[in-house]
Amino acid sequence: MQTNNEKDTLISLRKLSANDDYYNIVFKKTERISSAVFYILSYIEINDRTKVHYTYLSDKAMALHEVVITTLNLFEYEVRDKIFPLQQALVVMESALTIATAARVVTNDITESIKVEIDTVLRYIRNHYSHQDQMVSRIDSPTNTSSVRQRRSRPSIPKNDFSSDAVLVYSDLRDRTTRIKTVLEAKPEATIKDLSEIITDVSTKTIQRDLNGLIASGEVIRQGERRWSKYSILK
Incomplete structure (x- = not known):
């Protein structure tokens, strides 16, 4: 009969592609x-007003699809440390x-319905794989068959700020410049005011x-002067 530790080890060696829930x-x-998103884009008439949004949505939808495919090759034991790119891609989307x-390129009802799906995925990831600010048991490697209890600390989310962007930025990113770049990736040409709201x-x-x-x-560029300055990631 297998012990609990042996069962945990077998689970940790399983890839996410074999996890039906995931x-x-x-x-x-x-x-x-x-x-x-691609279905919606097929109905958008491309012109000077919509082109930038069409391209941005298309790029982010493709990037999201590519990221989630790569996660299927992750082993269960390494998911906690490697799932963040998918979380980030979902928030950017x-x-x-x-x-x-x-910008009135996509209707609000369509956006809200997709946001519900995004929120469902993010909640599942946070509940099952993200580091929590509590005592958690995990197997650090396939060769370690003992459960290691370890406290994971994280920055606190600002009071009354429950946006998906804030949850992701404050729960998984500790370095402030990385947080700034994450926001700029999601919102190109952001102002200081935009950044300070997140x-x-x-x-x-x-x-x-x-x-x-x-x-x-050389990681960020600025356009405009003083209060009219806008910031973007340098591609």
């Missing part, structure tokens, strides 16, 4: 999200839809200093 709830739903809706645990002056550092390192 395959149906995360992979298939994410696949449908990408497919829905949600933000892209929100921006396209604000990264609320520091002052706008601190965000400005971090942006200046990213500009100096």
Whole structure:
């Protein structure tokens, strides 16, 4: 008869492609999200007003699909440390839809229905695989058959901020410049005000200093001057 540790080890050696719950709830739903976006794009008339949103949505939908496919090759024991790119891609997809809706390129009812699916996937990932601020048991490697209890700390989410962007940025990113780049990836040509509405645990002056550092390192570009400045990731 197998011991609990032996069973845990066998599970940890299983790939996500063999996990029915992950395959149906995360992979298939994410696949449908990408497919829905491409279906919507097929009905959008491309012109000067819609072209930038069409291209951005198309790129992010394809990137999301590629990321979720790669997760199927992950072993159960390594998911916690390697699932973040999928979480990030889902949030970027949600933000892209929100921006396209604000620009009246995509209707609000379509965006909201897709957001429900995105939220379902993100909740499943957070509940089953993301690091939690509590004592958790996990197997660090296939050769380690003992359960290791380890405390995982994370920055607190600002009070009353329950947006998907805030949850992701504050739960998984500790480095402030990485958080800034994540927001800029989701919202190109963002202003200081845009950034401060998501990264609320520091002052706008601190965000400005971090942006200046990213500009100096060639990772971010600035367009405009002073209060009219907009920032984007340098491609």
